[in-house]
Amino acid sequence: MPVYKDEKVQSNQWYYAFEVKDSDGKRRTEKKRGFRTKKEAEKAEISVKDAMNKGTYIQPTKMTFGDYLVSWLESRIDLRKSTRVGYEMIIRRHIMPESISSISLSDINAMTVEGFMAKVHATDYSDSFKRNIYKVIHKALKDAERKLLILRNPASLVTKPKVAKKEMSYWTEDEAKTFLKAIHGHRLRVIFVLAIHCGMRMGEIRGLRLSDIDTKRGIISVRHIMDSERNLQIGTKTNAGNRSISLSPFVIKEIEKRIDGIAEEKNATSNDYEDLGYLICTKKGRPYLKKNFRDIWIRLLAKTGLRTIRFHDLRHTCASLLLGLGVHPKVVQERLGHSSVQITLDTYSHLAPNMQQDAANALQNLLE
Template sequence: MDSGAKPTVKKGKVDFWTKDEVKEFLSGVEHRRRIMFVLAIYTGMRRGEILGLRWRDIDLENGQIRISQILAFKGEIKDGTKTESGNRSISIPPVVIAELRKHRTRIIQEKWDAKESYYDLDLVVCRKNGQPVSWSNFHKFWIRQLSKTNVRPIRFHDLRHTCASLLLSAGIHPKIVQELLGHSSIKITLDIYSHMMPNIQADAVKILEKMLN
């Protein structure tokens, strides 16, 4: 990819990165908003859920995130999520806990530097003065990060699909993926991601064969 050209991101389709593409991307991102990408990839959280996430909704000791508010497209913070099932708790692994601890240290320093001019909304992802990150500015930031890392361009929302595809390809039950992503029913999960599970039927009949022979 030409580093001087803006990457073209395909719209209207489910796309996702492989595990190698994820590793390549994360290894090239050292920006203060890196935590956004870590959360999207490891938890499948929606952009509005990440932008609206507060520190009070994170239990670092027990590795849990509670999704209870979002930052809407027009910039207002709203209680609740896109759907009723979107209000959920998410388990996070040690690598995400470590990233959050590192990010919190940076936020505390920024709050100290800004002093009285800091607009404290308790947001995990925010501007240096504590104000929310706008959707439009974030999109520009995402495109810049894609250009810098040279990874195959996808939409930010496709990081959510990446999380799902990696879990399903590892044999995680679709019901678990449904609960993680906050889909209202497993039918939605299967409708979106069934094509990402081409080996499940083959594996199933092999298991049956092994049981009966």
């Protein structure tokens, strides 16, 4: 066995070294140091040769995990800008300063990831943020496995952080009616009509263009979203988020009011108006920042005196009202743009007891 002892070092003196042929026929030396005993070195050498014979061996790389993360993020040109910014922040602030970033990518194992995540768990970060840190590591190592840089994704062997399910807030039918009635005449009332009647997300409403709306056919095509900095991004949160939403006459009327309002504002500001084609915009045609959008919501909510909920909870209100009316969950899923009907059922499982009782009563009435 080509196993050797390096007398120049004080500990872990044993190493193996043997010649192999690359796929192009060139010879190179396969070497690894740092074994405590001759037996350990021999065992490691046998394992490497066995993997080579089976075609499962991956040559160790000197690239550190930190360097890999940087290059990995640069290669992910498919990420939305907001997602990229979030990943970059996690890598720069929460992974690079830790010892895991200086470990060779080849040496990252389940214990390494588990040890790092134990430190993350000990922080006061939210459960969802801890999950996001794990998610970045898992995705990066999954790509490394796909590119044959590592044999297996070690993060897949580590339990991902659990996120406590928050109690959902949503308005009742009376609360939704009261709010829409209270803001009657507001130039941006259509925002809240779209959220409550169509279940659209904030980014989808902010990114809605006039060309996405067909009032004659009564359809909105949701094809993109706007991020917090007013950048329009092609595609929505999920593939299912790219969808067509049917509109009621009431919603069509509200949209037409806003379109008429845009025409009036354009005439009033003349040369100062930027015609960017958005349904929701300032009096000079510019889209709103996410922060400004939320400020409008908070001010209007405070005026009505209604129970405080988040803007996103208007989407939950839409789903809850539809399911309460007996609309099929598949239709609700398609309207909201969930990736599967199971997500819709899981998200709104709190309505199941009432729906079960309604079903029981309906069947009784039918058969009596």
